[in-house]
Each structure stands twice: as C-alpha cells, then as structure tokens.
C-alpha cells in the first residue's frame with residue numbers, strides 16, 4: 001500500500017547501494033541489526049524437531065506418528081520418560097520440546113461425523129483441512145486465526161483466536177473432548193458429562209493427556225467482504241472501539257515508524273460474487289524492512305521517508321468464503337509476543353506498546369490489535385473477560401529480547417494474560433493472580449498426571465512444578 005510499488009522501492013534501494021559514495025551513505029545509515037546466535041548442530045542418530053520459527057528445537061528419544069487412538073494408548077502405556085504432543089509446531093513458546101517421546105497426531109486427521117451443527121473431528125486435523133471438509137458440508141468455523149496451518153488440538157490447547165468483538169476463541173466452541181490420559185486411559189468429557197474437566201481441558205497446553213477427538217459447534221458456511229484502508233494512528237486509536245462494534249471482524253495493524261495503521265474489516269455478504277486480489281502483506285513487509293535498512297539509525301528520517309512513500313488513499317477489497325479470507329499464509333518467518341488485556345484498557349495499552357517499540361530502531365514488523373469475546377475455559381486468556389489482543393513481532397533470526405525487557409512490563413501493568421503459544425516470561429506465581437481457576441486447574445493436572453509425565457521444563461515453570 002505504499003505509493004511507490006514494491007519494485008520502485010527496491011530500485012531506490014539498489015540505486016542507493018550501487019552509486020559509489022551513495023553506497024557508503026547507505027551503509028552508514030543502516031541500522032546494525034542484532035541477530036539470534038545460531039544453534040549447535042544436532043547430534044547424529046536421533047530425530048530432530050524444531051518449531052515453525054526455529055527458536056525451539058529438540059531431539060526426542062522417539063518421534064512417533066500413531067495411526068489411531070489405540071496406537072496412542074499403546075505408546076502412552078509403554079513409553080518411559082516424558083511424553084509430549086506436537087501439532088503443527090507453530091507455537092513460539094517451548095511447549096513441545098522433550099528428550100522423551102514426542103507424539104504427532106498427523107495420521108489422526110479429518111471429520112469423523114456431524115449432526116446438525118455439531119462436528120466430531122480428529123485431534124490432528126489441520127485447520128486448513130477442517131475448513132475444506134466443513135465447506136463441503138455447507139458448514140464453517142465461526143472464526144479463524146491469521147493462519148490455518150495449525151492442528152485443531154494444538155490450536156485449542158493454546159487458546160488460538162481470531163478477531164471479532166462478539167466472537168470467541170476457537171476452544172470456546174468445543175462441546176466434548178476425547179483424551180488419552182497420561183496413565184493410558186481413554187476418557188470423555190463434555191458440557192454435560194464432567195463439565196469441569198471439559199473447562200480444564202479446553203485450554204490445557206498438552207498437560208492433561210493426548211486429545212484424540214473434539215466435538216465442536218460450527219455455523220452454516222458464510223461469505224465475507226474484506227475492506228482494508230489506511231488511517232493515521234491517532235484516528236485509528238480513536239475509531240477502533242466503534243469499528244469493532246460496527247463490523248463482524250475488525251483488527252488493525254500499526255506500521256512502525258510510519259504514523260499509519262491499516263484497518264481490516266470483514267462482514268458477511270449474500271450472493272456468489274468472488275474477488276480476491278493477491279495479498280499485499282509480503283510486499284508491505286518488504287517495504288517496511290527496506291525503510292528500516294535504509295534509515296533505521298535515523299528515526300526522524302525514516303518517518304519522513306515513510307510519509308513520502310505511503311499513499312493513505314489506497315484501499316483493498318476482497319470477497320470470498322469466510323475461511324479463504326480470514327486465514328492467510330505467512331512466508332516471512334518471525335517471532336512473536338501477544339498479550340490479552342481487558343478490553344477497556346486495550347487502546348491505552350497499545351499506545352504505550354507502540355511508543356516502546358519505536359524506541360527500537362530495528363523493529364519493522366506491524367503491531368497487531370484484535371478483539372476477542374470472553375469464554376469459560378479455566379486457562380483461557382479470555383476467561384470471563386472480553387479482551388483486546390496486542391501482538392509484537394520481530395523478524396526471524398533477529399533479536400527479540402526487548403519483548404521481555406520493554407514490552408512485557410506494559411502488558412503486565414494492564415493485567416495482560418499472555419498467549420500460551422507466544423513468547424512471555426510469566427511463571428506460576430504470575431498466573432495464580434491472573435486466572436481465578438488456576439488452583440483448580442493445578443489440582444486436576446495433578447490428579448491426571450501425578451508424576452508429571454506430560455511436563456517439560458517450560459511447563460514445569462508455568463505450573464510451578466519442581467523437577
């Protein structure tokens with residue numbers, strides 16, 4: 001959405017770099033970017049697992065892909081050492097790593113049956129597959145996350161969410177779960193049968209057992225009309241609450257050091273018209289990176305350049321099936337922190353987050369601001385609290401220590417609850433004050449896993465369990 005096309009922006013960069021003395025100028029202006037140190041090469045002979053962004057990796061004793069639920073029961077009963085489940089590996093926190101047995105449910109995928117708007121789905125089903133199978137039945141998920149690469153069980157286990165003031169996170173639609181417990185028993189819980197267990201298990205970080213199936217409430221298939229427009233930041237901060245009320249889905253992305261934010265709305269439309277121009281997200285990201293690379297050391301120059309390059313009048317529109325518009329693909333790797341603050345504190349919090357982020361000259365990824373409705377799952381960051389979700393990203397391979405040092409204190413000030421799958425430094429003592437049913441969850445966890453088979457170092461810190 002920059003005034004100059006992506007190609008023009010690159011041309012300008014190449015020109016700066018190519019012309020003798022200007023090449024030197026470009027180098028002088030360039031912000032030195034701190035990189036994450038590379039990890040040691042893996043030991044031979046063992047499987048290697050790494051998460052999507054590459055910051056978590058492990059070499060489990062075994063990485064197993066059972067064919068069915070009985071296969072999971074057999075593994076749980078026979079394995080020694082710790083047990084963890086992996087979905088699509090799209091969490092940034094170290095939820096998955098283990099040196100014991102890692103179980104992937106990739107072979108347990110697809111819809112098992114459906115009755116009206118209740119659908120029973122296998123735990124390993126990727127959201128992209130689920131959306132397509134639902135669509136073929138004339139059904140859809142009520143909402144979606146930014147991407148659909150996740151497994152269903154992995155997504156609900158960390159309270160994955162989309163945006164919409166009246167729309168809850170994915171786990172809130174779970175009516176029943178089938179779980180292989182750490183002792184190898186298969187149990188079921190639902191809104192009528194053991195509802196407390198269901199409320200604990202809906203968001204449980206893979207700590208209560210292996211979720212093999214979920215029954216979820218879905219909605220009739222629907223189509224969405226997307227509109228994207230740019231606004232000066234102050235106008236966006238003032239308009240965001242009413243835009244969230246007026247639109248089924250509303251979110252905004254603030255473009256660092258530009259003074260502008262992109263408002264994205266999605267609303268239901270009737271009819272068959274479809275138009276989906278290719279996404280401009282990657283070229284926008286490229287432009288933002290170019291600006292950082294050229295003028296990162298000089299924020300005032302960077303802002304001035306951005307004002308010259310951005311065309312605030314540019315808009316984008318698309319119409320298509322809900323799942324084709326709500327989720328996208330993210331080819332550029334990044335690391336991310338996201339906290340969910342009480343909705344009434346959202347604007348004040350994001351304002352401070354933006355100020356803190358712009359003290360880091362190497363930042364260029366947009367800040368994402370979303371709305372999520374409250375639910376009843378005990379470890380849901382939206383537990384009985386409507387929230388605004390505020391996310392900060394750093395490019396893959398680049399340093400992100402400032403999330404913890406400079407951004408997290410702001411989230412804490414506003415009683416933010418961290419996204420379970422995104423980077424945070426909270427410990428059990430922090431969670432105890434943020435989650436009214438924290439102790440109840442810990443009791444259920446201990447009841448089902450008294451020896452801590454399904455814990456790893458990260459979860460021991462989260463739950464306050466000694467090694």
Ligand SMILES: Cc1cc2nc3c(=O)[nH]c(=O)nc-3n(C[C@H](O)[C@H](O)[C@H](O)COP(=O)(O)OP(=O)(O)OC[C@H]3O[C@@H](n4cnc5c(N)ncnc54)[C@H](O)[C@@H]3O)c2cc1C
Pocket residue numbers: 052084085086087088089090091092095096105123124144145146147149150151152153154155156157158159160161162205206207209210211212330419421422
């Ligand atoms: C590019 C990108 C975009 C994202 N966008 C969003 C977004 O818009 N909204 C949002 O809320 N989040 C988002 N996320 C975060 C992501 O949705 C969550 O981290 C989610 O948990 C990832 O699902 P997964 O299948 O990869 O699970 P994994 O990361 O593999 O696992 C997550 C947790 O689930 C557990 N688990 C997995 N399978 C099972 C099972 N069968 N039984 C029990 N436990 C299990 C694991 O043990 C682990 O604790 C994004 C992440 C990335 C990388």
